[in-house]
Amino acid sequence: MHIFWENIWKFPKFLISVFLGFFLTAAYPFFQLSKKRKTLYILLCILTLLLVFLVITLKEMLGYS
Structure with a gap:
């Protein structure tokens, strides 16, 4: 059960990093321009x-x- 709660606590960090990565990847061409x-x-x-x-x-x- 300890491993389950540990994984639950890691999920928000994972979600934030996925969204941040998506937006940075999508905005990269604009940075180049x-x-x-x-x-x-x-x-x-x-x-x-x-x-x-x-x-x-x-x-x-x-x-x-």
Whole structure:
């Protein structure tokens, strides 16, 4: 039974490392693109527009003015 609880306590660390690894692997191409100043500005503009779009969409969905 001790081994069971030990494995249960290890699971959150495993889950966090899997999610972190997934997001870092998915974001790696963007890190490579951001090495050039011109593409960095384009990426920042796109991310800003996506964030603004998300905020506006959530405000409208939730009924905030």
